Amino acid sequence: MDKLIECIPNFSEGRNQETIDGLVETAKGVQGVTLLDHSSDTNHNRSVFTLVGDEDGIQEVAFQLVKYASEHIDMTKHEGGHPRMGATDVVPFVPIKNITADECVEISKKVAKRVNDELDIPIFLYEDSASTPARRNLAKVRKGQFEGMPEKLLQDEWAPDYGERKIHPTAGVTAIGARMPLVAFNVNLDTDDVTIAKKIAKIVRGSSGGFKYCKGIGLMLEDRNIAQVSMNMVNYEGTPLYRTFETIKFEAKRYGVNIIGSEVIGLTPAKALVDVAEYYLQVEDFDYNKQVLENHLI
């Protein structure tokens, strides 16, 4: 079975249809790759592409898209609501099938090197590819944005991982890295007291002592008048969905509150949910790759 990798590059252009069309054409022109989705936001002036492909194809399409963006997007003229530092702002690689997180790190480094060698754009490696803990977090890497990057690159701790300490004049700086697939998972509570959802979010999220691979906040669903624990599961193998679900359930009980439902937003790998079924059905010795029919079809 082929290795399958997902790539979700973010470009700093969400308004100029000609440039967006050019990116789509570029994506479709690479063999071994499928463009699953692309969406553009005019307020953010930003486009997000979702691609999947084999090991060679995904590297080639990532490079070609960064190249096209560097030739058609001028960051000195860019305005938009979303933080950004480059024509191609960020390029994550995500392991989907028959490939490890470590192999995706290697892929991200190969693409980073090629982008810098051939296009002279400085690169920060982030997330699982980060060279220091401080660079794991994209928000920290991007802080200062395009306008602040010339100065930031001169700071001791912010030499790029590839390239010299100066931005590409129009394409800025790009972050490239590997990360696990993200599952957006929300749990709804039968209470209109948002403080309960906030307290529980604090318990389950890694940053405040909860599960390492869970990010979470408490918020109100105003239209339904209920509180919600809204989570990003950034590694569903490290922190499975059922574990946060059961924890929210027993923590909510302290307040006499029950779970009334949950939401999985957008795309999820099947395995994130099959793992949940295995837990609840107490399945012994299940081999996901061999026993799930669809894995023999991809």
Next chain:
Amino acid sequence: MDKLIECIPNFSEGRNQETIDGLVETAKGVQGVTLLDHSSDTNHNRSVFTLVGDEDGIQEVAFQLVKYASEHIDMTKHEGGHPRMGATDVVPFVPIKNITADECVEISKKVAKRVNDELDIPIFLYEDSASTPARRNLAKVRKGQFEGMPEKLLQDEWAPDYGERKIHPTAGVTAIGARMPLVAFNVNLDTDDVTIAKKIAKIVRGSSGGFKYCKGIGLMLEDRNIAQVSMNMVNYEGTPLYRTFETIKFEAKRYGVNIIGSEVIGLTPAKALVDVAEYYLQVEDFDYNKQVLENHLI
């Protein structure tokens, strides 16, 4: 997205390697089809092929395999432990993706007609394709086996669905039909009393008043000295796995017995387990086809 259909033809040859190789070559020679697996049993003198393909490919490969079998397997000389009535004994079509059970019934009928038109083999439609309730069950259709078929076809109620009331002299009779994917699902109990497993199997299986799409028996796992409810879930949408699991759990409690684990044997469609996760996580409005990443890759 393409429609995907599985086909699992059974051939009455499990010893002659040349014929088996010929069937494999035939399967591999059809476009739009993948041979996932094939296994031969010398005691049964029978081979089972697992193929998956698009709408055109799966019909073509089914026909070509039946044709090859009719030219290379002589039922007048066949011996083996498994009941059988034809060179190609049975050809089930199973909906996998973007296709309904009804569409698979149509496919089975097209293949049945072509096999009879071109090869002169009489066909019984069975399972979801059956023309009468008595023909749904393959065991009833096949009763009498190859040797008894000439006489059986002359009985009032056993005219073939396609073809005349006489067998193909060497290829016999073939059953063709559509059915849902089958999931082999066993639940293990912390008791060495097999009568408890037998009582619970009777409760959950459709034939004795339980869930329509569940077949089940109680048996001992001698090596572990525990009792097991062993089930075939013949339509995991009609009777989801979690429903039998929870029923076994609350029925076992009456005897002070608990579930200690379960087993999913062999291949399962991902959806059979994702449905389980949806139930336990109480997921609202999940769209399996759109939200499961892999569905965009197949």
